[in-house]
Amino acid sequence: MESQPSPNLVPSLETLTRVQRERLSHIDFTLFFLGELRRADVIAKFETAPAGATRDIAMYRGLAPDNLDFDSTGKLYRPSSKFKPLFDHPPLRVLATLSQGFGLGEDVMGSPVIPCEFPSTLSVPSVEVLAPITRAINRGKAVSLAYHSVSSGKTRRELVPLALVDNGVRWHVRAFDRLKKHFTDFVPTRMEDVEVLETSTIGREERADQDVQWSRIIELKLVPHPNHPRPEIVLMDYPMQDGVLSVRVRSANAGYMLRRWNVDCSPDHRLRGLEYALWLQDPLSLYGSSNATIAPGYQPPEPPSNSTLIGS
Numbered sequence: 001m002e003s004q005p006s007p008n009l010v011p012s013l014e015t016l017t018r019v020q021r022e023r024l025s026h027i028d029f030t031l032f033f034l035g036e037l038r039r040a041d042v043i044a045k046f047e048t049a050p051a052g053a054t055r056d057i058a059m060y061r062g063l064a065p066d067n068l069d070f071d072s073t074g075k076l077y078r079p080s081s082k083f084k085p086l087f088d089h090p091p092l093r094v095l096a097t098l099s100q101g102f103g104l105g106e107d108v109m110g111s112p113v114i115p116c117e118f119p120s121t122l123s124v125p126s127v128e129v130l131a132p133i134t135r136a137i138n139r140g141k142a143v144s145l146a147y148h149s150v151s152s153g154k155t156r157r158e159l160v161p162l163a164l165v166d167n168g169v170r171w172h173v174r175a176f177d178r179l180k181k182h183f184t185d186f187v188p189t190r191m192e193d194v195e196v197l198e199t200s201t202i203g204r205e206e207r208a209d210q211d212v213q214w215s216r217i218i219e220l221k222l223v224p225h226p227n228h229p230r231p232e233i234v235l236m237d238y239p240m241q242d243g244v245l246s247v248r249v250r251s252a253n254a255g256y257m258l259r260r261w262n263v264d265c266s267p268d269h270r271l272r273g274l275e276y277a278l279w280l281q282d283p284l285s286l287y288g289s290s291n292a293t294i295a296p297g298y299q300p301p302e303p304p305s306n307s308t309l310i311g312s
Contacts, residue, residue, distance in 0.1 A: 013086070024056065025086075028067075038077075100112065125189050129192075135196055141200070142202060145159065157177060160202055162176070162183075170189070172187060173191075174214060216250065254295070255293065255295045263280050264278065264297050
């Protein structure tokens with residue numbers, strides 16, 4: 001039978017505990033994106049007793065009485081024609097939940113909630129490597145490891161890891177390399193025998209605030225590609241203001257991001273193909289970025305000729 005909460009017993013959303021808000025947010029999500037809610041959905045998600053699930057649904061109904069209708073035939077709730085979400089549901093989080101499942105306990109990566117397809121990650125670091133790296137980042141420690149480099153083969157390194165970076169193809173570790181005395185990116189799948197150096201002191205030159213490429217923020221202005229046959233559709237695909245999408249990225253990651261987004265970075269928008277829906281309006285904004293050369297079509301500015309220098 002449909003639960004009917006007493007108006008005097010319904011708390012305000014602001015007074016609820018975090019656990020209560022999580023349960024009501026799940027109810028809100030299920031109604032909004034799946035179009036139906038059963039008491040069993042709440043029981044399965046939170047491993048609660050039937051009476052607890054009934055109370056949660058009653059509380060939700062008390063807070064948003066116009067949001068759901070009870071279908072007595074199917075013994076479930078459906079969003080009403082007046083439904084308005086009670087919680088904010090960021091689109092990326094919604095898509096992650098729909099494609100990877102709700103997750104609970106050990107089942108963090110469950111089955112898709114609805115049919116979804118997305119590219120598999122082909123290069124995945126092992127948790128045996130990942131765990132000491134993330135511990136070092138969190139605690140501000142250095143690590144010792146064996147690293148396999150294309151140019152120098154296998155060497156023993158000491159790194160001070162600062163952050164993890166997903167470039168769309170594989171994960172990187174941004175770190176200070178004590179062997180070469182500079183900040184650069186390392187691929188965790190090429191690491192072995194990682195050990196946190198508990199007693200090693202981090203020098204001033206090894207701190208994140210000394211990484212110029214990491215600290216420098218570049219503003220990239222992306223516009224519909226001048227050669228795109230339907231620029232009005234590009235404007236629909238991206239949240240542009242006055243025809244410009246402004247994105248702020250770290251200089252250390254700019255080339256990765258532009259390659260991931262398939263942005264034509266050539267000065268004369270020469271790249272062809274519908275995959276290049278966007279053009280970097282000012283390619284000079286990449287000047288000085290350590291990995292600008294991997295941005296599609298990017299050409300470093302030519303130095304002034306001798307005659308120009310003399311004439312100036």
